[in-house]
Amino acid sequence: MKNSTTRAVLFVCMGNICRSPSAEGVFRAHAAAARLDVHVDSAGTHAYHIGEPPDPRSQEFAARRGFDLSRQRARKLSTDDFAKFDLLLAMDKDNLARMKAACPAVHQHKLKLMMDYASQSDSDIVPDPYYGGPDGFDLVLDYLEDASAGLIRAMQQKLSKIPSKT
Template identity: 55%
Template sequence: MKQRFSVLMVCTGNICRSPTAEVVLRHKLEHAGLAERVHVASAGTTDYHVGAPADDRSARHAHLRGYDLSRHRARQVHAADFERFDLLLAMDRGHLEELQDACPPQHRHKLRRLMEFAPAGLADEVADPYYGGMKGFETVLDHVEAACDGLVRHIRSDRA
């Protein structure tokens, strides 16, 4: 890789799905020897939770798999993010549409859904676990881990 690559994970309030995806990708990049070459962050499409920590349920389930969300503080997507990041990855179609509406035309090629990097046969969106039961948080982790494996392969091949 010639320069640092950057990825922004995006969900609604930046307290469940996107911070989970952020820490999972960081973990996988460390194990792949790419942590110093890739910057990873997360943000929300709304300002509902700006400054708040990760949802307790997300943090608890992530911790059980070895991920640490304790330092996370929610933030909203900023206009500068469209220029600053190489990939902005939406958790679902609604987030992708919101990003497309806000994104300058010259940066729209950077917008994708995280699950595009997952193996065939998995859901094409990371479902919102916020109003559901605990199983939803496990499903988020399952889907995010699978997609991040594919994303690491993509980054390695595309940026090598």
């Protein structure tokens, strides 16, 4: 990692149309508010929806909270992503296992669960809302806002430990 700080974060779920684009939008807003210079993206472990925008329900519920997902397009996780990103966060254990299976050993330390950064929720995964009702999309956003705030805190703590160059 560059100077022991995270400068590029990739959020990963299965199809890249619900959870990971929502995580990208939520975290991008939190990082901007915290004035953190970080590259943010999302991807899916499966190629079901390549090129498609996020699920309309994800966009609608995110917009209600002030997060714009409209410019995002689904893409599949690539081998290059493991080298390009400093941190790759899976939404659940199945997708984390798929990432671990595809990730070169040298980059395994970059793989974690998104909910590792949550402090207000007991869940260790972000549940997939795709086949459920509207409450699932709100719950996903609750979890992502909690975990994003925790990730911001973790990044700020790392940055505060870097000696200045003056």
